[in-house]
Amino acid sequence: MADDSTDERDWAVRAAVFGHIVAHGRPPDVAETAAAMGLPDAEVAAAYDRLHGRHALFLEPGTHTVRIANPFSGVPTPYRVQVGARAYWANCAWDALGIPAALGADAAIVAALPNGDGTAALAVVGEAVRGDGEVVHLPLPFRRWYDNLVET
C-alpha cells in the first residue's frame, strides 16, 4: 500500500496529467510528466499504474499510455469538443458535456451518431446546453460501469 507521501505524489501526477491534457489536448507520456514534475520516469510510471488501479485514469493494457482521463479521451472518438482554440476528444456523450463542465467553459461539440446516421452538433453556452432534442443512452447500470469502461 502506498504511504501518505506516495499517495499525495500520485495525486500530483494525476493533476499534472490533466493539466497537460487541458493545455495540449492530449495526455502526456511518462517522460513528459516526469520532466514537468522533475521526477524519475520510473517513479511516474509507477504512479500511473497506481492511478490506473484506483480508477483515477485508465491506461492502455500493458502500457503506460493514458487511454482515458475522464472526461478526456487519449484516442480519437466519435465525440469532438471544441473549447476556444483547443479541441479535445471525449469518451462518450456524457463526457462530451463533461469537458465544458470540468473547464467551466462554453463548448461546441460534434458527435458522430451510431449507425452511420450522420453527426449532431451540440453547444454549451453559459449555464445551458443546446441541441435538437437528442438523447443519451446509457446501456449499463451504474454497478457495471467499471466492468468495461470503453463500452460503458
Next chain:
Amino acid sequence: MLLFRSEGDVDRWCERRGRARGAVLSLDQTWALARAWYHDRLDPSFRGRSAAEAVAIFRGLGLTGPFWSLSDGDG
C-alpha cells in the same frame, strides 16, 4: 454512452444489437449530470469519488431505481 437523435433511434440500435435498453437521458439531464459529476475534476484537491457519493449525486438529480444503484435491490 451514445448520443441519438431520438428515443426511437435508441430502440432501433438496441434491437439491431440484441441489447437491452438501459437508461435514456435528455440533453438537459445529461448536462446536469455532467456538471455534478465533473465540475471539480480539474481541482488539484480532487481525490476521487466513492460509489456512495456517486449514488448521492444521482439521487440529487432525481436518478433513482436499480439502474442508478449499487445493487438490484437498491433505489
